[in-house]
Amino acid sequence: MTPPELVIFDCDGVLVDTETVANQRLSAIIAEHGLDLTMAQCRKRFMGRTMKSVRDILLEEEGIDLGADFPDRWLAGLPDLFSAGVEAIPHVREVILYLNAIDTPYCVASSAKVEKMHLTLGVSGLLPLFENVLYSAWMVEKGKPAPDLFLFAASELGHPPERCAVIEDSPAGALAGKAAGMRVFGYTADPLTDAEGLADAGAILFDDMRALPALLGLR
The missing domain is CATH 3.40.50.1000 (HAD superfamily/HAD-like)
Structure with a gap:
């Protein structure tokens, strides 16, 4: 080779x-909008994609609107999400x-x-x-x-x-x-x-x- x-x-x-902690948070956010996806389901469905892509997929396929500013809100929450290391x-x-x-x-x-x-x-x-x-x-x-x-x-x-x-x-x-x-x-x-x-x-x-x-x- x-x-x-x-x-x-x-x-x-x-x-x-x-991946685990991030998808736990994503699962909770999606649940707040009426769709129950487990952490593992979130990982399989959205892994490797941008938060803009996640937002677009949920809007197109599920009718769930996380808002145009979702990627920015997600980024702003990351210091807290990873505060434990x-x-x-x-x-x-x-x-x-x-x-x-x-x-x-x-x-x-x-x-x-x-x-x-x-x-x-x-x-x-x-x-x-x-x-x-x-x-x-x-x-x-x-x-x-x-x-x-x-x-x-x-x-x-x-x-x-x-x-x-x-x-x-x-x-x-x-x-x-x-x-x-x-x-x-x-x-x-x-x-x-x-x-x-x-x-x-x-x-x-x-x-x-x-x-x-x-x-x-x-x-």
């Missing part, structure tokens, strides 16, 4: 363990330090706003490793599952898509990576991760970050 020139990481669920995904710091040591470029490409990434990566202690290479779906026309974000990140850093690898934990993100012409690896350690959806989207599955360098052909 030819090693990638650039490794692109999703943020939530790949670098930081935020955010854990880094096990062993991901060692992987990033290894990429640094072998001079392999990497970045983050997330559906979240940059402000959210600063918050969660900051609380987890990972921000110093990523603060200059953060790319958000809010920087492009279409978010995941469209390829725009991954193509934008690769272009900004000067690497051809076919020489990039994407690390994802959502089917929407995996579809975006494949549509961009990149190799996609699906992280499945969380038991609520949609492993079947990731596989169907074309991702190579793994459940231990320590295995990633070898899977990428970098060890």
Whole structure:
């Protein structure tokens, strides 16, 4: 396997363990508008999407209007949501330090706003490793599952898509990576991760970050 020139990481669920608490809050908000979705149902339905996309889906499919300012209200509530702390995904710091040591470029490409990434990566202690290479779906026309974000990140850093690898934990993100012409690896350690959806989207599955360098052909 030819090693990638650039490794692109999703943020939530790949670098930081935020999905459960975030989807618990989202489930509660949706319930206030009359639709009962469990935390697990929210994760499966909306994982990997922007809050603008979540708002649009609920309005179109359920007739639930969270309001045009929902993404901003969601962002404003995040410091409280993550006040108890955010854990880094096990062993991901060692992987990033290894990429640094072998001079392999990497970045983050997330559906979240940059402000959210600063918050969660900051609380987890990972921000110093990523603060200059953060790319958000809010920087492009279409978010995941469209390829725009991954193509934008690769272009900004000067690497051809076919020489990039994407690390994802959502089917929407995996579809975006494949549509961009990149190799996609699906992280499945969380038991609520949609492993079947990731596989169907074309991702190579793994459940231990320590295995990633070898899977990428970098060890």
